[in-house]
Amino acid sequence: MKNPELIQKLENTIENIPDFPKPGIQFKDITPIFLNPKLYEDVIADLVSFSRGKVDAVCGIESRGYLFGIAVAVALEVPFILIRKAGKLPPPFISEKYELEYGSAEIEMRTGQIKPGQRILIHDDLLATGGTTEAAAKLVEKQGAEVAQFSFLIGLKELQGEERLKQFNADVHTILEY
Ligand code: AMP
Numbered sequence: 001m002k003n004p005e006l007i008q009k010l011e012n013t014i015e016n017i018p019d020f021p022k023p024g025i026q027f028k029d030i031t032p033i034f035l036n037p038k039l040y041e042d043v044i045a046d047l048v049s050f051s052r053g054k055v056d057a058v059c060g061i062e063s064r065g066y067l068f069g070i071a072v073a074v075a076l077e078v079p080f081i082l083i084r085k086a087g088k089l090p091p092p093f094i095s096e097k098y099e100l101e102y103g104s105a106e107i108e109m110r111t112g113q114i115k116p117g118q119r120i121l122i123h124d125d126l127l128a129t130g131g132t133t134e135a136a137a138k139l140v141e142k143q144g145a146e147v148a149q150f151s152f153l154i155g156l157k158e159l160q161g162e163e164r165l166k167q168f169n170a171d172v173h174t175i176l177e178y
Helices: 004-013 031-035 037-051 064-076 131-142 161-165
Strands: 015-018 026-029 057-061 080-085 093-099 104-110 119-127 146-155 172-177
Touching: 004 031, 004 037, 004 172, 031 037, 037 064, 037 146, 037 172, 057 064, 057 131, 064 080, 064 119, 093 131, 104 131, 119 131, 119 161, 131 146, 131 161, 146 161, 161 172
Parallel strands: 057 080, 057 119, 119 146, 146 172
Antiparallel strands: 015 026, 080 104, 093 104
């Protein structure tokens, strides 16, 4: 599944910004990918080949999960559902709170957009601790759907987010890891 050529191109493109937004955080800036349409296409092709034939819908996490997730869903010809930060969606919706390093956060999803029994891909740009993605998986399961896969451009290995996702499904794809 690993694509060494794509990994190399992404390593050369994604910018590491030390101590942003807080001291100690190595922020991975993916925005230079959008300056290179061919590279964007290659990222989508990689994500699509991981999920083809395996999912009935894609859920993307606000906001960078939308940038790739919608293109993946369109290529797979399946619906795309937005998972948003609290306070932005009109009702009806369901919510899930989760803990951050300091304090807590909440994400939401419109009800009725995913159907019971559907196989769902949860997608975001980056997997860090896995807290956000775990909350997203709970939203999916609360609606009677199955978390079938997770995909990310980047995984921050030492934070072990993948371990946290295995309770839902071990089919986790990260294009590259730091
Ligand atoms: P987590 O819930 O810890 O897995 O954090 C994942 C979310 O936070 C994703 O939506 C990422 O976009 C964002 N994020 C966390 N750490 C970083 C980082 N080092 N660089 C860029 N984005 C990050």
